[in-house]
Amino acid sequence: MDRRLLIKSAAAVFAVATTLALTACGDKTPPPAAKKADAPKAPEVQVIKIGSASPLTGTEAHIGIDIRNGVQLAIEDANKANVQIGGKPVKFELVAEDDEANPTKATTVAQKLVDAKVAGVVGHFNSGASIPASKIYADAGIPQISPSSTNPDYTLKGYKTTFRVVAHDGQQGPTLGRFALDKLKAKNIAVIDDATAYGQGLADNFEATVKAGGAKVVAREHTTNKDTDFKAILTKIKGKNPDLIMFGGIDPQAAPMKKQMAELGIKAQFIGGDGMQTPNFIKLAGDAAEGAYASIPGLPKETMPGGKEFLAKYKAKFNAEVELFAPMGYDAVMVFIEAMKRAGSADPTKFLAEISKTNYTGVIGPIAFDDKGDLTNGPITIYVVKGGKWEALETVTPNAGANNAPKGDAKAEAPKDAAKK
Amino acid sequence: MDIFLQQILNGLLLGSIYALVALGYTMVYGILGLINFAHGDIVMIGALVALSVVTALGTSMPVMLVLLIATATAVAVCVALGLIIERTAYRPLRRAPRLAPLITAIGVSILIQYSAALVWGKQYMSLPEIVKPGKIEFGGAQITTTQAFIFVLACAIMAALLWFVKTSRMGRAMRATEQNPDVAGLMGVDTTRVIAFTFALGASIGAIAGVMVVLYYGQGHYFMGFMVGLKAFTAAVLGGIGNIPGAMLGGLLLGLIESLAAGYMGDITGGVFGSNYRDVYAFIVLVLVLMLRPSGLMGVSSGDRA
Numbered sequence: 001m002d003r004r005l006l007i008k009s010a011a012a013v014f015a016v017a018t019t020l021a022l023t024a025c026g027d028k029t030p031p032p033a034a035k036k037a038d039a040p041k042a043p044e045v046q047v048i049k050i051g052s053a054s055p056l057t058g059t060e061a062h063i064g065i066d067i068r069n070g071v072q073l074a075i076e077d078a079n080k081a082n083v084q085i086g087g088k089p090v091k092f093e094l095v096a097e098d099d100e101a102n103p104t105k106a107t108t109v110a111q112k113l114v115d116a117k118v119a120g121v122v123g124h125f126n127s128g129a130s131i132p133a134s135k136i137y138a139d140a141g142i143p144q145i146s147p148s149s150t151n152p153d154y155t156l157k158g159y160k161t162t163f164r165v166v167a168h169d170g171q172q173g174p175t176l177g178r179f180a181l182d183k184l185k186a187k188n189i190a191v192i193d194d195a196t197a198y199g200q201g202l203a204d205n206f207e208a209t210v211k212a213g214g215a216k217v218v219a220r221e222h223t224t225n226k227d228t229d230f231k232a233i234l235t236k237i238k239g240k241n242p243d244l245i246m247f248g249g250i251d252p253q254a255a256p257m258k259k260q261m262a263e264l265g266i267k268a269q270f271i272g273g274d275g276m277q278t279p280n281f282i283k284l285a286g287d288a289a290e291g292a293y294a295s296i297p298g299l300p301k302e303t304m305p306g307g308k309e310f311l312a313k314y315k316a317k318f319n320a321e322v323e324l325f326a327p328m329g330y331d332a333v334m335v336f337i338e339a340m341k342r343a344g345s346a347d348p349t350k351f352l353a354e355i356s357k358t359n360y361t362g363v364i365g366p367i368a369f370d371d372k373g374d375l376t377n378g379p380i381t382i383y384v385v386k387g388g389k390w391e392a393l394e395t396v397t398p399n400a401g402a403n404n405a406p407k408g409d410a411k412a413e414a415p416k417d418a419a420k421k
Numbered sequence: 422m423d424i425f426l427q428q429i430l431n432g433l434l435l436g437s438i439y440a441l442v443a444l445g446y447t448m449v450y451g452i453l454g455l456i457n458f459a460h461g462d463i464v465m466i467g468a469l470v471a472l473s474v475v476t477a478l479g480t481s482m483p484v485m486l487v488l489l490i491a492t493a494t495a496v497a498v499c500v501a502l503g504l505i506i507e508r509t510a511y512r513p514l515r516r517a518p519r520l521a522p523l524i525t526a527i528g529v530s531i532l533i534q535y536s537a538a539l540v541w542g543k544q545y546m547s548l549p550e551i552v553k554p555g556k557i558e559f560g561g562a563q564i565t566t567t568q569a570f571i572f573v574l575a576c577a578i579m580a581a582l583l584w585f586v587k588t589s590r591m592g593r594a595m596r597a598t599e600q601n602p603d604v605a606g607l608m609g610v611d612t613t614r615v616i617a618f619t620f621a622l623g624a625s626i627g628a629i630a631g632v633m634v635v636l637y638y639g640q641g642h643y644f645m646g647f648m649v650g651l652k653a654f655t656a657a658v659l660g661g662i663g664n665i666p667g668a669m670l671g672g673l674l675l676g677l678i679e680s681l682a683a684g685y686m687g688d689i690t691g692g693v694f695g696s697n698y699r700d701v702y703a704f705i706v707l708v709l710v711l712m713l714r715p716s717g718l719m720g721v722s723s724g725d726r727a
Contacts, residue, residue, distance in 0.1 A: 058543075195697055221687070222697030226648060228638040231431040232683035233696045239424035252545045256638050263565050264427070265556070284640050286550040 046090045048346045050075060050333055051113040051142075053106065053123030053133065056098035062323055064125050067147050068096045069318050070329030071122045076317075078337055086344035092337070103128045110136040118142060119346050120336040122329050127151030127198070134162045142348050143355055145335060147328030150274065150297055151198060155372040161348075163355060163369055165328045165335070165362075167297035167378030169198065172273055173205020175380045175396050176246065176295050180206075181213040183394075184269055184293070186244035190219040190237040192230075192257070194249030199225070202273045203248030218242050225249060230257045234264055242268050250275035254292075255284030262288040269293065277383055277390060289385045293393070298364060299379050300392040301327060306363035331362030423561025428684045429677065430562050436676020437575035438637070441630035442653030443660070443668035444582065445623035451599045451663035452619050454519065458526040459506055461650015462533040463624050466502060467495040467631025468641045469541050472548055475635075484552045488632075495628040502533075503624030507617055530650075537643040548639045571633045578626060579669050586665060595619060599663070648700075655707045661720020670719060678702055 052071040054064030075092045083090055095116050099106040106129035113121055114136060120143045124130045130149035137144040138159035145163045146154065152170040155162050167175075180186045189210050193203035200222075207217055218240040221233040234257070237245060245261065245268045247254050254276035261270065270292045277294035285292070301307050301322055310330065314322050336351075338360050343351035360367045368376045377397045383390040445460045474491040482490075510529050514522045554565035586592035597605040598615045606612045634649065635641050652675060660671025682702040687695035710717060 220695075222695060224697075224700070226644075227699075228640065228645075229435060231435070232428060232680040232699065235424055235427045235431055235680075236684045236687075236696070238427070252640065252642070255547075256640060259639060263554075263556075263563075263568075265563050280545070280547075284545060284547040286547070286639065 044089075046085075046088055046346065047093050048085075048090050048340070049093045049095050049116060049118040050336060051116070051118035051121035051123070052094060052096045052329070053099050053109050053113060053121055053129075054125040055101035055129075056096070058100050060101045060125065063148075063325065064098070064101070066323035066326045067122070067125055067329040068094075069314065069320075070147070070322075070326030071096070071333050073314060073317060073326070074330040074333035074337075078333070083337060083341070085340050085346055090346065092333075097123075099124050099126075099129050099133075101126050101129060103132050106130070106133045107136055109133070113137075114140040114142060119340070119348055119351075120145070122147060122332040122336075124149065125325070127154055130154050130162075130164075131157070134159055137161050141352065143336070143339075143352050145332040145355075147332050148325040152201065153197075155374050159373075160352065160356075163335075163373040165332055165364065165367060165375050165378075166325075167380050168374055169202050169273070170205055171378065172295055172297060172380055173202045173248075174209040176202075176271060176273065176382075177206045177209025177213065179293070179295070179382050179394075179396065180210055180244055180246065180271060181215055184244055184271070186210070186215055186242075186269070188216050188218045188240070188242045188244075190221070190240060190242040190245045190268070191217055192221045192223060192233065192237075192245065192247045192249075194225045194247075194253055195222050196225050196249070198273075198275060199248035199250070201248070202275075203246065206246050206248065223249075223253060225253060227253065228256045230260050231264065234260055234266060237268075238264055238266050244269045244271060246270075247272045247276070251278050251281040251284060255281050255289070258285045258292055259288040279390075282385060282388055282390070289388070292385045293382060294390070295380050295382045297378055297380050298328070299395055300381055303392070303395075304363055305361065305365050310363045327363040331360075331364050331367060334362055335360055335367060424684075426560050427562035428680045430564055432677035432680030433673060434564070434568055434572055434637075434676070435680065436656075436673035437572050438630055438633055438649075438672075439653050439656045439675050440669045440672025441575050441578060441626055441633070442649055443656040443672045444579070444665065445627045446650075446654050446657040447660075447662055447665060447668040448595075448619050448623045450657070451665075452595065452602070452616055453511070453515075453522075455511065455522050456526060456654065456662075457511075457620075457623075458523075458650065459529040459533055460623065460627055461646035461648075461653065462530050462537070463499050463502060463646070464627045464631040464634070464649055465641070465643065465646030466533065466537060467499045467628030468635045468645060469537060469546070469631075469643070470498045470628075471495040471632040472546055472635050472641045473541070475551060476546075476549055479549060480551055487551060488636075492629060492632050495632055496625045499624040499628035499631070500621045503620040503627075504617060507620040512613070512616075530647075534643055534646070541641075541643060543643060545640050545642045548635055548641070550639075567636055571637060574629075575633065578629065582622075582626070583665060591615070591618060652703055655703050658707060658717055659710050661717025664717065664719050667717055667719035671717070674718075675703055675706065678706055 052068045054067040055061055056064050072094050075094050078092050095118055097109040099109045106124055110133035122145055124133055125148050127149040130146045131154050134144055138161045143161045148166055150166055150168045152168045191203050191207050193199040219237045254272050258270050272294045274296040277296040282289040304327055310327055311322055335358050339351045339354035340346050342354045345351055356369055358367055358369055370376050379395050379397050381395045382393045384393050442464055449455055449457045471491040474494050475487055478487045506529055510525050511522055554567040556563050556565055557569055594610045594615045597610050598612050602612045656671035656675040657668045660667030679699055683696040683699040
């Protein structure tokens, strides 16, 4: 065998590896964005455009369309209520854009919304899209409220225009940690992450909390978000006899991991974040899914303060069930409108300051922002797989009663143990 | 000790799948001197076809029959695919410079991946739980009956292939073509047919490996062939590419290296090289082999062919 040929071949293999990895990263290119709705304009009424940016095509389209529907519902409700701003009648108009869950596309869409002179943007769905887009909105001075992005970095860029109406991962990890300590009584814990910004961040926050709470982290392992074989690290973990295994990552890894735990006869309990709190996790893991715990920001949709009414309204309008973040999208619009009302203007430079002062009770409960634009005391719900379904176990409000007290609203504490235990 | 035994078992199991896939690389390389990058994706197609068949049939038939039909369909589809690729992509380039078929192989690989994404979508698909595997325990380590079945079947296929290549008429023709296609042609061997047969054989073994991956992990995805293919290629080079027993040895060794490295390197190096570097070990081994023994563990150095 020719040595040079082999070396060439090996070089080719690595070249292919990189090329394919790169194509895989940026492969979301479904058909072009949905057209924005051009509603007829009444001349005497001021028209205020509200932007909505989320994936409307591709694998995450169902979640993105859900958000847009929530926004649309809010705009229709506001128009029906004949909202007046600064004493003048106004009409709201939806400008919906498709970011394809793609960070690059997200910046293009953001620029489009800015050019369309929207007063505020509800979006984006993915943290990876919200973060790059936030700079464009910030430069234009247009407020952005994400209904769903949970990466802590989103609000850490120092922009005055970024807000979110969900709890972030920095709150989710500690909540999981406290649940593990208090409710699961875990003493020896193994932590695994998928080496992504989301997974590792969540696992780090969790690890810090359980360590501070006196539990022992017996193993800290890593995998990737492409792997499906965890036998080696699980076997190693088995040797350390943990009573709980925490995984920071998403369902395509969490499911086979839970399955392989069962195959290896590991009796430890299994817990993770919102990345695995999906129907897909149960589908992929099958019977092994039973008994897995996972958290997700927000209340269970049925137990949201305005949940029942909202679900019925949504069903009547779209003839579909709420997927996930429609209530957050709805509330985000209402936060904009309330701020405009208080400021007496739909000019972002005027009402932006009012958003930070928001103290509004929406579908998802009380909404107030801290100085970074994060939801104060955003509730986090912990679920368990029972009988092949995710069942809400308890709802935790981070920082409840702690130094970061809610801004003057007695109702700000979310109901504990909202669902049946 | 039971943990160590478990790691060895994990490694052997993973390695037996790598070995099966590596056979497809090594057989084609042996005969054509071509690294068929599309082979990993043929494994993926086999996996997804089997997954679809099992999903469609569900529990309407006995489990073994469902698996048999799924495997047969996967093999049929993959053999057809292998033959089409060989006929349309590689055969026209047989006399071309070596770089041309190599680049074509990469193109074919991407083509298959995204065709699969069109057919099956880009989401992960799950295998319905049609079989409840029992557990086998020995020495404190445990494997499921499915895994034992996969391992035994993989070994049986490898043994059968060795026997086939050593003793059958077609096997002899394959070896002759491998040594020198031109002379083999002069001796009356229909090398075109032998090459097509090799592709079909490699694809059918790849299809079975795909079914095993689906059975083992319970899920499939259009991009799953890429990593499997890369690992199997490493295994083939490790054992000496072009050498059939070498691919088997390389596969098993690679599985063991990955398992033991992920299981023990973290503790040995005090957490510096932990399980996050699991995939790196495979490629460190590849680089070392290329540096120290370019023809692989069982490969024989040979000059360029006439």
